[in-house]
Amino acid sequence: QVQLVESGGGLVQAGGSLRLSCAASGRTFSPYDMGWFRQAPGKEREFVAAVSSRNRTRYIDSVKGRFTIATDNAKNTVFLQMNSLNSEDAAVYYCALGRGYYGLPSSTTGTYDYWGPGTQVTVSS
DSSP states (O other): OEEEEEEOOEEEETTOOEEEEEEEEESOOSSEEEEEEEEOTTSOOEEEEEEETTOOEEEOGGGTTTEEEEEEGGGTEEEEEEOSOOGGGOEEEEEEEEEOOSSSOOOOGGGOOEEOOOEEEEEEO
């Protein structure tokens, strides 16, 4: 089994920054995809960003140029640096881990097998 735990969420003013972290423990595997998803109240969970074990990345259009996903493989940790936050970014952010394949990492929730409990990001205007 694999356990994922997110941290780094909180309250930030519009235009500010947050850095989310997700630590993986247990029986990790490779190749893998690690992704960040988010869910706002009344909305479906949506893909935000993902990185493969080959360091290929993928982002949703609305965060390109503002968010950066990166991994520290030695620590089994994935980070999401979020800059220029706005009200549309407010949500519960979830970290996810799934089997990786060749090419870009997956943006589909169904391909991820393990999920963290989530961390709240609130953006004040």
